[in-house]
Amino acid sequence: MAHLISVNAGTPAPTEHSxxxxxxxxxxxxxxxxxxTVPGPKGTEPTGVAGDRICDTRHHGGPDQAVYAYAREDLDRWxxxxxxxxxxxxxxxxxTTSGLDVTxxxxGERWLIGERTVLEVCAPRIPCRTFAGWLGERGWIKRFTEVAVPGAYLRVIEPGEVCAGDGIRQVYVPEHTVTIGLTFRALTTExxxxxxxxxxxxxxxAHTREKVLHRLQ
Known part of the structure; x- marks a missing residue:
């Protein structure tokens, strides 16, 4: 059964890569x-996860980036x-999830985590120089982009509490075939x-829709 390996939060630390x-x-x-919980609008703190902090509110946070998920299986491959x-x-x-194909x-797919919390798949993570600087891997942005296993940002549909070990169940899967992986490739290499x-x-x-409509015009 798909479940949470861990719930993770960060506190501010100095960086030269942002x-x-x-x-x-x-x-x-x-x-x-x-x-x-549902966070405030983009440009404000905090995230949707209690105890978590973001510092670059221009590029991170807001309802469409309330929670970020990555699969343990993909971490193991890396x-x-x-x-x-x-x-x-x-x-x-x-x-950090297990048993779930995040890519x-x-x-628009929705996950029930634990007994109450419902999150909706929203967008892929696009790598930035802060991510590259943090990992310290040469050519990381290019490498991460080429592999195209970005993890997913999630909206909060139903607030609640989650913890390590909670089950994850897909409670809604839309009929379209626009996946996190396809969206990532569209926004980066294809x-x-x-x-x-x-x-x-x-x-x-909305910002992705605007980009697509601008291209079509």
């Missing part, structure tokens, strides 16, 4: 239940390629795919 002097990308597992240990939270993810999740993103309807983030 437009702001601090970053919350170093996220660590939290013991016990963690509240998940660990093998990089030859280093990658603990839960090291990619800056709030939720194959469809935009712009010809951008028109396909409109198939996701209202679940597609």
């Amino acid at each position: 437009d702001v002097p601090y970053t919350g990308i170093d996220k660590r597992p939290i013991d016990g239940p963690v509240s998940i 660990a093998g390629e990089l030859g280093r240990d990658l603990p839960g939270g090291v990619f800056g993810e709030n939720l 194959g999740a469809r935009i 712009p010809g795919l951008l028109p396909r993103l409109l198939e996701a309807g209202e679940a597609l983030p």
